Amino acid sequence: MVWTVVLGVAALVALLTRELVTVVLLTLVWLLPGLVMQVAGMVAPRQCHAFEVWWRARRIARAVRAAWPGLSRALDLGEVAYRTVKADDGARSKVEHWVPAQVWVDASPVDAVLTIRVPRGLSSADIRAKADAIGADLGAVAVHDVPAGPGLVALRCIFVDVLATARAWPAAVGVVAPVVGRGEDGSPVCHDWRTPTHMAVQGSTRSGKSVLSYALLGSLAGREDVAVVGVDPSGLLLGPWQDLGRFPGLIACGTADMGGAVDVLGHLVDVMDDRVRRLRASGADKIDVFTVDDPLLVVVVEELPGARRAVKDQGGTKLLAAFDSQLGRLVAEGAKVGVRVLVLGQRLSAASIDTDSRSNFSAAITLRVDSSEALRMLHSPDVAARFGSECGDWSPGVGVVTLPGAGTRRFRADLTSYEQYRAAVRLSSPADAMLGLPVSVHAPALRMVDDLEDAAGGAA
């Protein structure tokens, strides 16, 4: 701000004195930060994104800290203290002054957690009672009470209406625990594919299922210890992976040959059975380290109800029974040997996933659906009661997410495009690597061993 004013005044003076060269130079300097960010955004998008996040968070933190003294006075969050002052004639007198309650601010680009020390004479309930006023004063769209230590009250003030604001997918590839959106409180929604569970995503047409799956799967691009495989009647979602040619026989695209799709599930069951045998022989109870030869298998079944219909149309109930039983086995037995099933559909009713299988999908996402019944089926009666009246009105990308150990919350998925997804997946192709596009530049953590080392390093 100060920078802009100084430059503006200097440019004006130069203009008045007809120093045209200086005017041009000053204009360039003025544009410099923007230009630098543009170039940096092209050269190092991830670092640039991190910088932007840090910068926005810093701005929010500074604004909150600046507002606090006045706010604490207006809302009576602090205490009166006295100071002795000496007048010219040597007489001492006590002067009253205001000491705002001590506050720590931890900001992100969308919110700030204010941890307030309860001042003398007040209780934590007094401060909580003023939470809404504090939020209103700071211009927050919502305020939530969050856990804090004794003698402290922590309030999360949210400055961005997350559900109404789409954010671009950061296009981080080579990530096995991608962030795919934000909870309504601004917290990241992260799905860790290493968690031994399966995931189901449902939503009506144009509710944002495909866009969400681009983020869920695109992040896995470039990982040599992950295989994205499965059955995709549309051919759009798995097509880019099929083009890589890494796992022929484990991907079926299109509806021309649904027998082939059933074969793919059959091969996957064989791989799973082989792993179970090896697991028994090794005496371990689960496989949790994955390699190029033994990758984490992400088995996608796009448009499950449609795929089942196509199977039945082509091969009758017998072929459908084979399809169902193989998918059912992958879901029931795969989690402990590194199989993760991702099913997508407009409505995952009892006909497409039976009740026994459903309990294995402890990661579930529902985008816009026409009835609360869909929420009850995939999540729980409680979730249906909470969100049933609004689930038909969610805009594309808005929905509820249930993750293991994290309960159910409203969220908004990050926005991606098919071009972005295809480009991300292509990155992992050996052909691109030969053309001099090193995957490692875009995907620093290509193997889970690296992630484990990162985690260990971070903890040390």
Ligand SMILES: Nc1ncnc2c1ncn2[C@@H]1O[C@H](COP(=O)(O)OP(=O)(O)O)[C@@H](O)[C@H]1O
């Ligand atoms: N997270 C999102 N934020 C904003 N707009 C979105 C989001 N997800 C989807 N959309 C919009 O909705 C359209 C339909 O999304 P899509 O994923 O194709 O739906 P579906 O696969 O459920 O039919 C997209 O073209 C996009 O314009």
Ligand SMILES: [Mg+2]
């Ligand atoms: Mg779609």
